[in-house]
Amino acid sequence: MAHVGRWRAIVAVAFLAACAASAIAADVGPSPSTAPTPTPYVDPSQLDVPWPRHSHLKQPHRAYMDTVPALSYLQGVGVNLNVDANPDVAARMLSEFGFRTVRIEIGWSSVNWDETGLIGADALIAKLEACKRYALRPLILLNANHGAPCPYRDLPKTLAEDAPAGAREVKLTDPSGVVPGYTGFSNLTGYKMAEVLITAIDPKTGVAKLSKPLPKPIKAGVQVPVHILKYRPFYPTGTPEFEETAAGFVRYARLVCSFVRQQHIPFDVEIWNELSFGSDFIRDQAINNYYDPPIATYTRDFLHRGGHAWEAARRVVAMIKSEFTSVRVIWGFSNTTFFHTPVMELPAGVDGQSYHPYGTGYRTFPKDEQHPDTPADNIDGFVPSYRICIPEGWAATFIQTESLMRLLNPRARLAAPPGTQMFRHYMTEHGVSPEELGVSHAAQALDLKARLLLRSTLFWLNKGISAIYLYCALQDQDTGMGMLLSSVGKLRAYPTQEELPKYLSPALLALRNVVKTFVGAASIAKPRALSVSYLQLGEPHLIFASPVPGGRSLGTRDALVVLPYQVTAHKFVLAVYVMTRDFTKRLEQETYRITIGGVNGRGMQLRLYDPLTDKTLPVKTASSTPDAITVEIPVADTPYLLTLDEAAQ
Incomplete structure (x- = not known):
């Protein structure tokens, strides 16, 4: 070190x-x-x-x-391992052609109601065993997508009377099992569990009061999804409700880390995935995302010291640093908000932060100019006419002020939170959707993804990123974002040497060719x-x-x-x-x-x-x-x- x-x-x-x-x-x-x-x-x-x-x-x-030491590149190329069926084949292929780390999500809803184990543990064990077998270091993502944010129970219900959009109360045919404040109607406007909470229930009449107006009508006699959350969305720090949810979040992190350690494989942890979607459980004034009018008063920004997300993450970091000392902990709240929390103001002991720049789709100027109403923000004095879609993503440029180069240049990389000697920067998702670029032919899409792999990995791992995780390993169509050929997903055993070439994507071959150019890479101290x-x-x-x-x-x-x-x-x-x-x-x-x-x-x-x-x-x-x-x-x-x-x- x-x-x-x-x-x-x-x-x-x-x-x-x-x-x-x-x-x-x-x-x-x-x-x-x-x-x-x-x-x-x-x-x-x-x-x-x-x-x-x-x-x-x-x-x-x-x-x-x-x-940059070539060894840093060889250790830094990763992928999001979104392969559940027979992960052994995909893991072996990724490893043999140059990937060395994979990102795996184990969400809070993977924890069973009693918090004694993980749902789907056998599938997770198979995935982790494949990582161990083929020397892929897992980065474990801790997350609580509001579609299923924590341990829960199904409690489907039927209304006794029609409820119009805007209703503040409904009548249930069977009020049993409802826990006010924890039970709610799910998926009314999208994938969101307990989207409208039941705040009170009359066990005799079945009349339930709601946390906000119904966003759409519900017909009588039709069964609707209702769920009981083990924990309530985050309240402000200093409240009993916050303490209950934060304690559950730490228990979840400890359970996941213990589970992975039992597989005898080194690993790291990332706390949270993109705040730009699926994050109502913790984002901004979290509990107020479920109430109208709001019921809680927040006095601190959720990602700064004293805020509920900052404090919950601080407790997880402290627990991991105490109980899992070899594990690096990455602040994932920066995925889509690169500059929200200055590095030196992150919780003590955080080892790095992560980014999801993407930005590989089309932008056309002057139409997509940032801050067009304040032309002085453009230091060039003009807006050129051109179109941009680059494998590195827009964050490699200054076409937006939020360029990652502000954080990755050598002076900026000296910043670190208290207690962290070597702060690292990670790109835990990056990729391209060929279909969004109008590419419908598989051969062209595969070529685009190979060129994205070459440019993005060689660029970012040289410019201050410690590891880059391409999104993703596998999708159903070759015109999707997967680095592997879609046909790999149908394999039940690793192909023979004679069969192997027809299962190799251009991206895999390109990475293999970089790796062999770096053969013999030594540890370079200076x-x-x-x-x-x-x-x-x-x-x-x-x-x-x-x-x-x-x-x-x-x-x-x-x-x-x-x-x-x-x-x-x-x-x-x-x-x-x-x-x-x-x-x-x-x-x-x-x-x-x-x-x-x-x-x-x-x-x-x-x-x-x-x-x-x-x-x-x-x-x-x-x-x-x-x-x-x-x-x-x-x-x-x-x-x-x-x-x-x-x-x-």
Whole structure:
């Protein structure tokens, strides 16, 4: 752990020094029509976008360049393991082709009513045993989706009289079993258990008072879903109701952690999944999401110190750190609210936080411009006309102010909660829906997902993310989001070597090709800092033109991506590509002259490799010195891997 801390400090010092020493102008470099001299790749001013402003011109990935151990990449590629039937086949295939960690949800509703065990334990054991067998480290998601937020009992009921929409009370044919405040009518407007609670019941007449008006009519004589919740939605801290629910939440976390530990497999824990849906049980003024008018007064933001979600999570973290000391705990409330709780204000001992940026669908500008009513928020002074859908997701750019690069740059990565020595950043869901991009042909969809895997994993694991979990392992159609071919879901046994090729998706093959390029990766305590400058040769290509006469445009040369990985003390692999803005369209290869400093170029062995096609590409040495090497290589819209091997000297 100590050497990791030194690496962070060295990277941060180098970044701060670059910021102080940079003589590069704060604006984006010259337009692609003028590139007479090599351009320094690193330009710290690309982060100069004050909150809450945004930019289409700024390229925050070029604000810093870390050399990352290749071993970090090999350990950081994960997937959401949404395979319940025969998980052994999927787990083996994922592992053999390069995945090393998987995300598995065990929701609070998986706990039985008596809180003595988990419902569906045998299926979970099979999944965890497959993870253990094939060296996949599970990340266990603790969650309470409001569709089934906690232990519950079914209590279907029938109305004795019609109840119109807006009714504040209903008459039941059988009032038995109702527990006021815990029992409610479910799924009236969507997937939400006990959506309208029963607050009082007359056991003689069957008249039940409701927590809010019925959102739709219910006919007499028709059985409707009613459920009893073991726990009430979260009340404000300091109330007996909060204490009851929070204690149940901690018991749930302890039960799940004990269950997983019994399978003798190392694991980590993530607390909560996306607040953007299914989170009424805890989100905002939680109990008030079930009442109209509200019944509780909240004085603290739910995700800040003293708030109910913050405090419940704090108790879970404290329990895990005390009883399951090898488990890392990730704050998942940041999935879709990256900046809601500053890192240094998270509960003590939290090991990291997670993000679900996605943002791989189409956005068209100027139609989708952020804050169009406050044009001053756009530092460029104009909104270009173009369309964007990129494998990294919009959070790799500044087209919205909430760019993840604000949190992942070396200076920002120094932030940590109290008691946490090494704070990590995770991407626990990321992917693309080909169908949302209008792709209906399986071959094209599979190609898109392979290119997404290459660009997103190589990019984010180099830019500060510790592990990325693609969504997802398997879906019914190849035009869906699954990384595996849909036909894998029908297998009951692992295919023979002769049969295996027909079950391998382009995404799996691409990942395997990256992994074999990193073969022999060693533990690197102090990665070597490199420098890069470059010159685009030949005809430049525009990403968008400035609508302002004489204004700056954005070209492919501005969007060059160089991602250094260190394999051994004398071997590096640089992933190089152009971050094109529409990855449904292919970029014709461009040629770049790239100078890499910090390496001994004399007698160096070079190789340029395309992991998508499994082909070696031409590379020309323009010059070499004991301190640098200059090469001319083709560059495209998917990463080519440039290997620099000093050991051959």
